[in-house]
Amino acid sequence: MSAAGAALGPAFAPEAEPAEATGSRPESLWADAWKRLRRNRAAVASMVFLTALGLLSLLAPWVPGLADPTLQDLRLGATAPTAAHWFGTDELGRDTLARVIYGGRISLMVGLVATLVSLIIGVSWGAIAGYRGGKIDELMMRIVDVLYSLPYIFLVILLLVFFSRSILMLFVALGLVQWLTMARIVRGQVLSLKHQTFVESARALGASDAAIIFRHIVPNTLGPVIVFTTLTVPAVILQEAFLSFLGLGVQPPDASWGTLVSDGARMLALFPWLVIFPGVALSATLLCFNFLGDGLRDALDPHDRRDVA
Amino acid sequence: MTTFLIRRLLLIIPTLWVIGTLTFFMMRFAPGGPFLAERDIPAAAKEQLERQYGLDRPLHEQYLKFLANSVRLDFGPSYKYPARQVTEIIFEALPVSLELGAWALLLAVLIGVPIGVIAAVRQNTGADFAAMAAALAGVSVPNFVLGPILVLGLSLSLFVFPPALWSGPQSRVLPVLTLSTAYIAYIARLTRGGMLEVLRQDYIRTARAKGLSEFTVVAKHALKLGILPVVSYRGPAAARVVMGSIVVESIFAVPGLGQHLVRGAFNRDYTLVLGVVLFYALFLMLLNLLVDISYTRLDPRVELA
Numbered sequence: 001m002s003a004a005g006a007a008l009g010p011a012f013a014p015e016a017e018p019a020e021a022t023g024s025r026p027e028s029l030w031a032d033a034w035k036r037l038r039r040n041r042a043a044v045a046s047m048v049f050l051t052a053l054g055l056l057s058l059l060a061p062w063v064p065g066l067a068d069p070t071l072q073d074l075r076l077g078a079t080a081p082t083a084a085h086w087f088g089t090d091e092l093g094r095d096t097l098a099r100v101i102y103g104g105r106i107s108l109m110v111g112l113v114a115t116l117v118s119l120i121i122g123v124s125w126g127a128i129a130g131y132r133g134g135k136i137d138e139l140m141m142r143i144v145d146v147l148y149s150l151p152y153i154f155l156v157i158l159l160l161v162f163f164s165r166s167i168l169m170l171f172v173a174l175g176l177v178q179w180l181t182m183a184r185i186v187r188g189q190v191l192s193l194k195h196q197t198f199v200e201s202a203r204a205l206g207a208s209d210a211a212i213i214f215r216h217i218v219p220n221t222l223g224p225v226i227v228f229t230t231l232t233v234p235a236v237i238l239q240e241a242f243l244s245f246l247g248l249g250v251q252p253p254d255a256s257w258g259t260l261v262s263d264g265a266r267m268l269a270l271f272p273w274l275v276i277f278p279g280v281a282l283s284a285t286l287l288c289f290n291f292l293g294d295g296l297r298d299a300l301d302p303h304d305r306r307d308v309a
Numbered sequence: 310m311t312t313f314l315i316r317r318l319l320l321i322i323p324t325l326w327v328i329g330t331l332t333f334f335m336m337r338f339a340p341g342g343p344f345l346a347e348r349d350i351p352a353a354a355k356e357q358l359e360r361q362y363g364l365d366r367p368l369h370e371q372y373l374k375f376l377a378n379s380v381r382l383d384f385g386p387s388y389k390y391p392a393r394q395v396t397e398i399i400f401e402a403l404p405v406s407l408e409l410g411a412w413a414l415l416l417a418v419l420i421g422v423p424i425g426v427i428a429a430v431r432q433n434t435g436a437d438f439a440a441m442a443a444a445l446a447g448v449s450v451p452n453f454v455l456g457p458i459l460v461l462g463l464s465l466s467l468f469v470f471p472p473a474l475w476s477g478p479q480s481r482v483l484p485v486l487t488l489s490t491a492y493i494a495y496i497a498r499l500t501r502g503g504m505l506e507v508l509r510q511d512y513i514r515t516a517r518a519k520g521l522s523e524f525t526v527v528a529k530h531a532l533k534l535g536i537l538p539v540v541s542y543r544g545p546a547a548a549r550v551v552m553g554s555i556v557v558e559s560i561f562a563v564p565g566l567g568q569h570l571v572r573g574a575f576n577r578d579y580t581l582v583l584g585v586v587l588f589y590a591l592f593l594m595l596l597n598l599l600v601d602i603s604y605t606r607l608d609p610r611v612e613l614a
Contacts, residue, residue, distance in 0.1 A: 042442070146327075153552050154570065154586045158332060161574040162339030238451055245453045245556060246571055258453075265457045265560065272461050279454035287449035294445065 029223075029300075036299035043295025046288035053285060057105040060098075067095035069102040070253055081273055088273040090263070099260060100278050106256040107282070110170065111237035117175035118236075119229055122182025127213050127221070129183070130190030141187065144180050152177045160248040170249055174236050185228055189221035223300040230296055234289035241282060257282040310605075317601070321594050326376075328590045329583065333375055336579050337368060362388065362580075375583070384584035389576045395584040398569060403588070406565035409557070410550045412485040417492035417546075422532075422539065424493075425500025429535070430527060432505060440497065447494025452553050456487040456560040484561045488553050492546055496539050504535035533607065540604055547596045551589060 037043055060066060067085075073093030081088040087096035129140035156173040163169060193199065194217065202216050237257075243249040244258025245265075252259075257278045264275030359365045362385070363374060378384065384395035428440040460483065507513065508531055516526045555567035566585055573581040 146324075153548075154589060155328075155331060155335075157571065158335055158574055158582065158586075162335055162577075234449070241451060242453065242552070242556065246559070261451075261454055261457070265453070268457050268461060275454075275457045275461075279451075279458065283446075283450040283454055286451070287446055290445050290449050 033223075033296075033299040037295050040295040040298065042291045043299075046291040046295070049284070049288045050292065053104060054108065056101060057108055060101050060105060063101075066101065067098040069094060069098040069255075071095070071098075080271075087277045088271070090274055091267065091271070096274060096277055099255060100257070100281050103255050103257045103260050103278060104281060104285070106167075106250055106254055107237050107240060107258070107285070110167070110174070110240045110250075110256065111233045114171050114174040114178065114236045114240075115229060115232045117171065118178035118182055118232060119225070121175070122179035123186050123218060123221075123225060125179065126183035126186030126188075127190050127218055130187035131194055131209070131213050131217065133191075133194075137187075141184075144183055147177070148180050156243070157246070157248060160243065167250060167254070170240060170243065173243075174239055178232055178236060182225070182228060182232070185224050186218075186221050189224060190217055193217050193220055227293060227297045227300060230289060230293035234286040234293075237282070237289075238286060257285075314598075314602075317598050321591065324594065325587060325590055329376070329379060329587055330372075332583055332586050333372060336577075336582070337371075379583075379587065384580045387573075387578055387581045389573070389578040389581065395580045398581060399566065399584055399588055402564060402566045402569055405563060406551075406554055406558070406567060409481075409484055409488060409554055409563060409565060410547070412481065413489035413492065413550055413553075414543075414546065416485060416489040417496050418539070420489075421493040421496030422500050422536065424497040425502075426504055426527065426532065426535070428497065428501045429504035429508060437501075441501065444494040444497045447490050448498070450490070452487050452491060453556045453560065455490055456483070456557060459483050459487055460560075480561075484557050484563055487560070488550065488557045491553070492550070495542070495546070499538040499542055500536065503538040504531060507531045507535040537604070537607060540600065540607060543596075543600045548593055551593065 056063065071094060073089070076089055076093035077091060079085065079089050079093075081096075085095050085097065087100060089095055090099065125140060125144070129137045156177075159173055160169060190213075199212060199216060202212050207216070240249050240256060241258030241261065244256050245262040247262065250256040250259055255263075260278035261275055261282065264271070264278060268275055356365070363371060366374075382396060387393050387395050387398060390398070424440050424444070428437045431437050463483065504527075508527075513526060513531055516530045517523075521530075551567070554563075554565060555571060557563065558565045558567040559571065566589065569581060570585045570589070572578075573585060
């Protein structure tokens with residue numbers, strides 16, 4: 001273990017106040033973690049890939065030479081990859097490359113938005129439960145336990161089949177479950193933080209409960225929260241793709257990667273490129289998020305570090 | 310221990326009740342109905358059908374009847390296949406799903422645990438990095454991508470295994486492989502983590518100091534505790550195998566329970582969906598209980614209260 005890491009002891013010691021630490025104190029946990037992360041080649045490559053993918057998705061309408069993903073060319077039909085259509089075209093003559101990039105827009109958006117929703121609910125829920133303690137804590141965490149025990153995937157399937165297969169419903173369904181683990185993680189962190197002296201001094205200075213929770217405690221739980229968030233994004237993208245594969249997710253004319261794989265799988269024997277390209281895009285994205293999450297965990301959590309002998 | 314068992318078994322009842330009730334009302338309040346899907350049927354015939362299934366009764370009466378029947382494991386005839394009882398359909402499909410899931414989990418443990426142990430013992434070597442990179446890739450490739458690609462490679466190009474159907478041992482290979490890959494990978498990661506933790510402990514040093522062979526130290530002393538993360542993962546794993554089997558069953562046309570859930574939902578086959586959901590839920594809860602019990606067998610420090 002490096003000297004800086006050892007000096008910090010428990011990862012989320014109060015002196016690691018992130019807001020000020022990032023720039024001014026190079027010895028801080030965050031600078032240390034950043035240094036570790038940069039040394040992890042797989043994580044850096046993943047960051048580069050994900051940034052490129054994010055930019056490409058964001059700027060897709062303005063990328064020169066990229067076809068309109070809904071433009072049909074029935075004379076063309078399904079053709080294997082050519083110089084004009086790198087990823088080939090589907091049975092309606094739509095450009096697969098464009099479909100994959102626009103599909104990524106939807107998959108990434110679903111992943112990020114649903115994660116953000118779960119982040120906000122989970123962090124608030126966990127922080128309040130942990131800080132308040134006692135009866136309130138017990139009640140709030142019991143609710144989490146009960147929701148945890150539901151085989152929610154069935155309920156999500158039924159919800160989507162019976163009511164509406166809109167993208168909004170998808171957010172609700174996916175966000176509904178992801179916050180549970182986040183709430184548990186944050187609560188655990190808060191429980192161990194709330195008796196520390198910096199919290200007591202904030203209270204002595206007359207800070208309100210809300211200010212203590214969200215200004216002083218929550219920033220100190222950021223490490224595990226960042227790691228878990230990074231791992232939640234691919235989990236959500238995967239679930240959206242799973243639901244889309246069953247025909248329950250994103251509805252035409254919109255298409256996520258899951259929809260594309262599902263459509264492609266139906267014509268697997270004839271037009272294999274229709275399943276291979278979106279499938280590889282989806283897998284590569286999930287892999288990069290997982291690599292990044294792993295790298296962040298190694299960088300931020302001293303217990304799991306590779307260099308601990 | 311006995312009180313723990315009784316309490317957990319009793320807890321299953323209200324949970325099933327909540328799930329059943331949620332599902333029941335979700336279906337009753339959903340727009341559309343079981344007899345709208347097909348061509349227009351005469352009003353008289355529709356009335357007749359609704360009377361036959363008790364759908365003309367007031368809602369609370371239907372609900373109470375559903376509860377009473379569920380207790381007796383009687384969900385009535387399927388809406389879609391009126392000649393067949395839901396229970397009959399479930400008991401026909403259940404063994405298929407169980408077989409698929411059991412093979413997948415068995416394979417996952419048999420391959421995943423040794424990989425994880427080797428990676429932990431050779432920590433920070435090329436073998437470790439390679440195994441963990443492969444494991445992360447295994448976790449990341451979704452089964453509905455892996456399935457078609459395996460079909461493409463092994464059955465449509467090489468003609469080794471049938472691309473679909475469920476008859477004969479050869480037809481098991483692709484579905485089981487598709488379903489188990491993610492768990493092989495995940496279990497390898499968990500095993501590595503657990504073993505790394507354990508290999509650092511004093512009792513391992515003692516075992517080595519006693520002059521035991523490295524194999525005995527790792528396989529007999531360390532593995533017993535190092536495998537705990539895998540044991541506790543079995544509960545969530547089973548839940549995810551169920552989710553995965555829905556996909557795998559639909560890719561490979563396996564006549565299991567997952568197929569009935571999805572098709573039943575699309576067909577608005579209310580009785581079938583209710584039966585399948587309750588069965589799945591019961592199954593998952595019993596499995597989780599089993600996991601908790603096996604936990605105490607492996608780790609004497611854990612006490613069930």
